[in-house]
Amino acid sequence: MMANILLVDDHPVVREGYRRLLERQPGFTVVAEAATAAEAYRLYKAQRPDLVILDLSLPGPSGIEAIRHIRQWDGAARILVFSMRTGAAIARQAFAAGASGYVSKASAPRELLEASAGVLRGERAMSADIALAIAQDEVAGGRSSLDELSPREVEILGMTAAGATAQTIAEALCLGLKTVQNNLSLIRAKLGARTDAHLVWIAVGAGLVAAPHGPPAAET
Structure with missing residues (x-):
């Protein structure tokens, strides 16, 4: 699988770790990095990556805003959220904004890699803890x-x-x-x-x- 990736996280050291993990996968190349929602939108239009991996917690407008703007510009954009936020409500909001997948940062590295591959195949992907949170919320009939x-x-x-x-x-x-x-x-x-x-x-x-x-x- 060949894929150009845009990484969006406001911590350079964290981005470096993700870059190394992703580029150990054959065919995965990180072509750009952004620290804000505005940078993510600008770089997406400039690079047209196959996959965006982004955190929701960004300075200024959040990752939700980045997802919404990117998907407005390109309805086929594939976006994977990678965040510390694990609540069902925020995951549903990310999907509503146009995310294709959601993985928590507490997940094992393989879950990020598997979710990335799944999103690139056009699937909706979630780490186990996010899937469980959403399932439990739905079983309980809860509404945020x-x-x-x-x-x-x-x-x-x-x-x-x-x-x-x-x-x-x-x-x-x-x-x-x-x-x-x-x-x-x-x-x-x-x-x-x-x-x-x-x-x-x-x-x-x-x-x-x-x-x-x-x-x-x-x-x-």
Whole structure:
């Protein structure tokens, strides 16, 4: 199997490790690396790789935004998420945005390689822990609060929960400030959130962002 790969992760040392692992496979070549969603989109258009392997946790717009933009430009793009996030809700959001596979970083290296090959064959691929999380969630009949949100709203929620202001989000996503503010109002209404602190803890509970250090901020 011959495949050109774009790696997207904001840690250069981590990317180097992935590059070495992937390029030990006959036919796998890493042709470009990106550290942000914007770089990933630009390099995808420039390189047209056969496979994108990306983390969801990126500075500024997240991997969800990168997936959405790449798939809007190329509906046939093959994208494999490789992330520390293992919740069923965030995995479903990644698939809804257009990901073809999802592997957790806690997985054995062979699972990344097997998922990469599966996605290149046109299959939907998941590591065992992600498949189990989704299966358990479906058996329990559980619905995440994120299921009520569109991919754009999930992106805005994630950036808000990570501490970005509405103005910063507007600039990063090339949206008007009023549009972001309106989206935040809709998000609060859909999630029943009373304050931004409440939004943060909803996002943490859904696995969208990591829990902040220290006790939660007091709600007003």
